[in-house]
Amino acid sequence: MRVAVSLALLVALLVVLPHSAAWFHAWQPEVSHPLYSRHSFFALTLSHVGLVVAATSVAVAVGLGLGIVATRPAGRALLPTVRAVAVIGQTVPPVAVLAIAVPLLGFGAAPTLLALALYGVLPVLGQTVAGLDQVPKPVLHAADGMGYGRWRRLLEVELPLAAGPIMAGVRLSAIVGVGTATIGSAVGATTLGSPIVEGLVGNNAAYVVQGALLVGALALTVDAALAALERRIRRAPREHR
Amino acid sequence: MIEFDHVHKRFGGHVVIDDLSLRIGSGEFFVLVGPSGSGKSTLLRTVNRLVPIDAGQVRIDGEDVATRDVEILRRGIGYAIQSVGLFPHRTVAENIATVPRLLHWPEHEIRARTTELLALLRLDEPGMEARYPHTLSGGQQQRVGVARALAARPRIVLMDEPFGALDPLTRESLQASLKAIQRDTGTTILFVTHDMDEAFGLGDRVGLMLDGGLVQVGSPLELLHAPADDRVRDFVGGARARLRELAIRTVGDNMRRGEHADGDPVDAAASLQDALAAMLAQGRDRLPVQAHDERVGAIVLADLVSRRA
Numbered sequence: 001m002r003v004a005v006s007l008a009l010l011v012a013l014l015v016v017l018p019h020s021a022a023w024f025h026a027w028q029p030e031v032s033h034p035l036y037s038r039h040s041f042f043a044l045t046l047s048h049v050g051l052v053v054a055a056t057s058v059a060v061a062v063g064l065g066l067g068i069v070a071t072r073p074a075g076r077a078l079l080p081t082v083r084a085v086a087v088i089g090q091t092v093p094p095v096a097v098l099a100i101a102v103p104l105l106g107f108g109a110a111p112t113l114l115a116l117a118l119y120g121v122l123p124v125l126g127q128t129v130a131g132l133d134q135v136p137k138p139v140l141h142a143a144d145g146m147g148y149g150r151w152r153r154l155l156e157v158e159l160p161l162a163a164g165p166i167m168a169g170v171r172l173s174a175i176v177g178v179g180t181a182t183i184g185s186a187v188g189a190t191t192l193g194s195p196i197v198e199g200l201v202g203n204n205a206a207y208v209v210q211g212a213l214l215v216g217a218l219a220l221t222v223d224a225a226l227a228a229l230e231r232r233i234r235r236a237p238r239e240h241r
Numbered sequence: 242m243i244e245f246d247h248v249h250k251r252f253g254g255h256v257v258i259d260d261l262s263l264r265i266g267s268g269e270f271f272v273l274v275g276p277s278g279s280g281k282s283t284l285l286r287t288v289n290r291l292v293p294i295d296a297g298q299v300r301i302d303g304e305d306v307a308t309r310d311v312e313i314l315r316r317g318i319g320y321a322i323q324s325v326g327l328f329p330h331r332t333v334a335e336n337i338a339t340v341p342r343l344l345h346w347p348e349h350e351i352r353a354r355t356t357e358l359l360a361l362l363r364l365d366e367p368g369m370e371a372r373y374p375h376t377l378s379g380g381q382q383q384r385v386g387v388a389r390a391l392a393a394r395p396r397i398v399l400m401d402e403p404f405g406a407l408d409p410l411t412r413e414s415l416q417a418s419l420k421a422i423q424r425d426t427g428t429t430i431l432f433v434t435h436d437m438d439e440a441f442g443l444g445d446r447v448g449l450m451l452d453g454g455l456v457q458v459g460s461p462l463e464l465l466h467a468p469a470d471d472r473v474r475d476f477v478g479g480a481r482a483r484l485r486e487l488a489i490r491t492v493g494d495n496m497r498r499g500e501h502a503d504g505d506p507v508d509a510a511a512s513l514q515d516a517l518a519a520m521l522a523q524g525r526d527r528l529p530v531q532a533h534d535e536r537v538g539a540i541v542l543a544d545l546v547s548r549r550a
Contacts, residue, residue, distance in 0.1 A: 142326030145291055145399075146340050146389075147315030160330050 003228050006220035010045075013217050017041050017210055024206040034206045036195040041214060048191040048218065051184065052177040055113050059120025059173050064166065066121070067128025068154065079129070086122045094119055094180045102187050112184030112191070119180060120173035127169025131162030164234035171226035178219045182211075192218065242267050243288060243397065243431060248297035250283060250453075257283045258294070259453040265446075267396070268427040270420070272444030274434055274476075280453040281433045285399050288431065289318045301397065316343050319390035319398030319428075323405045325382050327374040333359075333385050334370035340393040358388040362418055380411035387419065391428070400432045404439065416443055437477060441465075441489050449473055461489050487513040492540050496530045502539035506531040516540045 018041060024034035039047075069075040070082045094115050101111030135158050143153045159166075185193030192215045199207025243265040250258040257280045265271045273281040286292040287299050290311050299306045306314055319340075327336050334355050341351045359365045362384040374382055383403060390398050404412040420443055423430050434440055440447045441461040448458040457469040465486050468474040478485055493509035504525045507516045509532040519528055526542035 136326070136329070138322065138324035138326035139328060140326075141291075141324075142320070142322060143328075145289060145315060145320035145322070147312045147317075147343055149312050152343075157328060 002224040003221070006217060006224045010214070010217040010221050013213055014042055014045065017214070024210075028204070028206045031204055031206060033204075036198070036207045036210050038198070039190060039194065041210070044190065044192050044194060044211075045214060045218065047189075048178075048181055048193075048215075051109060051113060051116065051181050051189065051191060052174060052222070055116030055177050055181075056120050056170070056174045058113075058117040059177075060124050060170055062117070063121045063124025063169065063173070064128050067125050067132065067166075070129055071132040072150075082125065083129070086125050089118065090122050095183060095186075098183065098187050107188035109184070109189045111187050112181060112189040115184070116177045116180055120177055123172040123176070124166070124169040127165045127172075128162065131165030131169075132158055134165070135161045164230065167226070167230040167233050171223065171230055174226055175219060175223050178215070178222055182215055242300075242302050243429065244298075244300040244303075245284070245287070246298040246300065248284070248287060248299060249295045250280075250287065250292065251295055257453050258287070260297075261453070261455060262297075263448060263455060263458065265429065265431060267429055270423050270430045270432065270443055270445045272432045272434060272440040272447045273450055274437060274440035274444075274447055275450035276435055276476075279450045281450045282401050284450070285401055285431055285433050288397070288399055289315045289320060316340055316393065317395055317397075319393075319395040319400075321383075321386045321390040321398070321400045321403040323402040325374075325386040325403075327382055327385055327389070329374055331373075332370065333364070333372050333374070333377070336374065336385055337388045337392050339389055340395075344393055346393075354392060354394075358392060361391075361422060362388045364388065380407055380415065383407060383411075383415060384418075387415070391422065391426075394426075395428070397429045397431070400430060402434055403432075405434070405436070412439070419443070438485065438488065441485055449476055451476075462486065465489075484514070487517060487545065492516050492530055493532065495544055496538040496540045497544070498538040500539040500541075501536075502527040502529045502541075504528045506536065507540060508532070509537060513540075513545055517542075517545060 018035070021035040025031075028034055066082055070079045097115040097118055098111055101114045105111045105114060139157065139161070140153070143157050148157065181189070181191045182193030182196065185191050185197040192211050195207040195211035196215075199205060199209075199211065243263075245261055245263045248258050248261045249256075259280075261284065273284060275281045283292050287294050288301070288306065290306055294307075301318075328339070331339075337355050337358055338351045341354060346354075355370065359369060364381065364384050374385070377385065383406075387400075387403060390400070404415050407415065416439065419430075422428070432440075432443060441464075444461060446458060447461055447464055449456045449464065451472060457464060457473050459467075464473060464477050465482050468477060474482075490513045491509070492507055492511050492513060492515070495513060496509065502525075504523050504527075505519065506529040507519050509530050516528065520526060520542055527539050529536050530538045530540050
């Protein structure tokens with residue numbers, strides 16, 4: 001339900017905004033170009049989503065991988081370090097990561113992708129470790145006793161039972177990504193932040209509103225879709241455990 | 242056949258199993274009994290190598306388990322534990338089918354075996370196979386746990402206090418189911434418990450374990466009549482040992498064949514404890530015994546009280 005409403009809002013904005021020059025002109029009569037036109041809103045949205053999807057995919061791969069390694073018997077020693085890095089990493093603001101990434105990677109999408117991916121790793125990692133830790137010990141003991149190998153136990157028992165928490169981490173990672181990608185426009189990435197940054201620099205409130213409306217609708221849609229997916233995974237068979 | 246040959250195990254500086262040797266025959270129901278911390282669960286887990294041993298050898302049918310591939314070894318041995326450990330994300334049928342799936346049984350055989358086990362463990366109410374563990378009672382969960390341990394028809398089943406968390410009625414009903422299944426299939430069962438009554442009720446032989454060693458191994462009656470030392474005597478119940486004995490011996494083996502008595506008959510297959518209860522309930526000191534709906538003799542209170550073996 002929430003997915004349908006927020007998606008409808010996003011689509012409506014994408015359809016209506018390109019034809020809304022007259023309204024923004026009425027609101028800001030002194031501005032010569034009241035409608036952002038360097039890129040189409042549709043192209044901005046696609047580019048924004050593409051960046052988030054790419055960064056979140058990297059974050060899930062790295063976060064899930066590290067989380068699995070840190071919860072294996074051989075990797076347990078890494079667990080405190082992994083947790084500490086995750087917490088410290090979270091305290092560094094994304095803007096700082098962008099500032100550090102630009103001299104290394106130049107302007108454009110690359111430093112934004114790096115910042116988003118680094119940021120996105122942390123919630124996935126944290127939730128993977130938490131989810132795998134809460135799988136009941138007798139279940140693991142029984143699985144070992146019946147002759148599951150390590151990989152098989154991980155794939156068929158541990159990950160399915162940890163899927164709910166892990167999905168919560170993926171969702172958080174994607175939502176933070178949608179917001180942070182907006183800032184990426186400050187270092188030259190093409191995202192829904194582009195009209196906002198240009199509007200702020202050029203003192204054009206209409207651009208800021210156009211960008212903000214779309215980012216807001218996109219964030220709601222992504223959150224609703226991933227929340228619905230998470231509910232489905234969690235509900236599977238275990239609601240009253 | 243399971244053989245423990247001079248098995249040693251220590252955790253840190255603490256000796257858990259101290260030079261233990263034991264031979265369990267094929268088709269035998271062997272119960273390890275002892276207090277918490279006596280090493281009985283650890284010993285059980287050396288068989289499927291959930292616990293590696295420090296010295297000695299554990300052999301199944303003459304073959305050292307340490308030389309077997311550990312996953313293949315475990316798939317060939319049934320395993321049931323007190324906390325059951327059912328997979329919460331799988332249905333009853335899927336839980337039972339775990340090991341047959343790991344062994345790549347064909348699907349129709351798995352289905353047939355699951356149906357058979359549901360009936361065998363009295364889990365055959367409609368819709369049971371599609372239910373998830375969290376919707377089952379504790380007794381039902383443990384029945385599924387036992388079914389899962391038996392699913393691939395293992396020749397050896399290890400059971401670690403499987404009925405310890407159940408109420409007495411449920412426990413007795415499960416013990417009866419298990420004993421009947423074991424008799425019918427000839428499965429070798431190594432069963433761990435701290436409950437003497439359970440040990441004597443189930444075991445063909447019982448091994449009493451204290452501080453990592455076997456103090457005495459024998460049939461329930463041997464432990465009751467000839468305890469090896471005071472520790473065994475204390476553990477089998479001291480003065481109450483005679484009550485335990487009544488629970489083990491049957492009416493049929495102790496009746497006076499051909500004699501007559503009045504009152505409601507007791508079954509020849511019943512325990513002397515049941516017979517005593519019936520005498521108390523009817524206010525009589527001798528009762529008729531029946532077998533297959535026929536009067537075959539009488540059971541007499543004086544015979545229960547006497548020390549006749």
